[in-house]
Amino acid sequence: MDFLKRSFTIGGVAIESPLALAPMAEVTDTYYRSLIKELGGVGLVVSEFISAEGLTRKNDRSHQMLAFSENERPVAIQIYGGDPERMDDAAAIVEAEGVDIVDVNMGCPVRKIVNSGAGSALLKDFDKAARVVEKIKAAVKIPVTVKVRKGWESNDVIPLLKRFEEIGVAAIAIHGRTRSEAYTGASDWGYIAKVKEALTIPVWGNGDVKTAADAIRMFETTGVDGVMIGRAALHNPFIFRDIHAYVSGERNVENEIDRRIDAMQRYLAKIDAAPQIDKWKLHKARTVIGWFSKGIPHGKDIRTGLHDITAVADVQRLLDNARLRLVA
Numbered sequence: 001m002d003f004l005k006r007s008f009t010i011g012g013v014a015i016e017s018p019l020a021l022a023p024m025a026e027v028t029d030t031y032y033r034s035l036i037k038e039l040g041g042v043g044l045v046v047s048e049f050i051s052a053e054g055l056t057r058k059n060d061r062s063h064q065m066l067a068f069s070e071n072e073r074p075v076a077i078q079i080y081g082g083d084p085e086r087m088d089d090a091a092a093i094v095e096a097e098g099v100d101i102v103d104v105n106m107g108c109p110v111r112k113i114v115n116s117g118a119g120s121a122l123l124k125d126f127d128k129a130a131r132v133v134e135k136i137k138a139a140v141k142i143p144v145t146v147k148v149r150k151g152w153e154s155n156d157v158i159p160l161l162k163r164f165e166e167i168g169v170a171a172i173a174i175h176g177r178t179r180s181e182a183y184t185g186a187s188d189w190g191y192i193a194k195v196k197e198a199l200t201i202p203v204w205g206n207g208d209v210k211t212a213a214d215a216i217r218m219f220e221t222t223g224v225d226g227v228m229i230g231r232a233a234l235h236n237p238f239i240f241r242d243i244h245a246y247v248s249g250e251r252n253v254e255n256e257i258d259r260r261i262d263a264m265q266r267y268l269a270k271i272d273a274a275p276q277i278d279k280w281k282l283h284k285a286r287t288v289i290g291w292f293s294k295g296i297p298h299g300k301d302i303r304t305g306l307h308d309i310t311a312v313a314d315v316q317r318l319l320d321n322a323r324l325r326l327v328a
């Protein structure tokens, strides 16, 4: 079980722990990523996808999404778009921010995105997908990575991934579902193993890792260099450090309630200090505290209280009350 000791590099960027936080729209902004990084165990954090159109048309919101903090490093920013002539400029804008890696989204299944030729729609047209990556490679010096699905419908993307490797892509993340499967069924780990076997660049396996045991099983059965985790990190932001603890044989040494309340407080402090408007802060607090409070005693009281909050300080009071009730 030495999987976690296998550090590797992505185009020269050292990945100290072979576990990555998957890109998730509306979730993996700088505040969430830096929290996950602080909680420990993660080797790479990837941003929510950012529109290449938005970046190149100087959209304020897209530019705000480029924010990152130093503690996140190494950090990857993901871009999406269907126009090869814009994706390279967008990648150059990302590079100018000083991030470590630019990642290209070729997996998003959402209709609005694929109708514009972006996301997983690129998996229907290998020549166009290769052109996107070639142009980006020519535009930036930082490592370029690509996150893909298993295919659009039933096609095999391995020939495309080999082209990416020839073009100089530094790593691939593969979610073992096709576009048409969206989130149904199971991630096909057998296909992930085939991708790993076909390529020489590092491969992140992705899809359906919910526990530490799942992560180890993915390493064992697919041979991937790293495991990328998305949804499980929403309810358990400690999953990365739990995987390390599991491998080193530690069991249940942490107090779940204390660590959860601590994570919630850290998160609140981050969003409270953010430049965004109050409405955004309250929305984030409701969503993220809602996730993190699941499964702990008095968590339901916290979630009920979230309906009535009008300031971040109100959430802090809910957490203090929950803690007081626990010691009482």
Ligand SMILES: Cc1cc2nc3c(=O)[nH]c(=O)nc-3n(C[C@H](O)[C@H](O)[C@H](O)COP(=O)(O)O)c2cc1C
Pocket (backbone or CB within 6 Å): 022, 023, 024, 025, 026, 027, 047, 048, 049, 078, 105, 106, 107, 108, 147, 175, 206, 207, 208, 209, 228, 229, 230, 231, 232
């Ligand atoms: C809320 C949400 C938002 C997502 N946004 C993105 C995204 O912006 N870019 C991307 O490549 N994948 C995105 N994904 C897909 C995840 O990165 C990941 O591939 C997928 O959830 C499967 O991994 P999991 O089973 O560990 O969650 C998103 C998934 C979720 C649940």
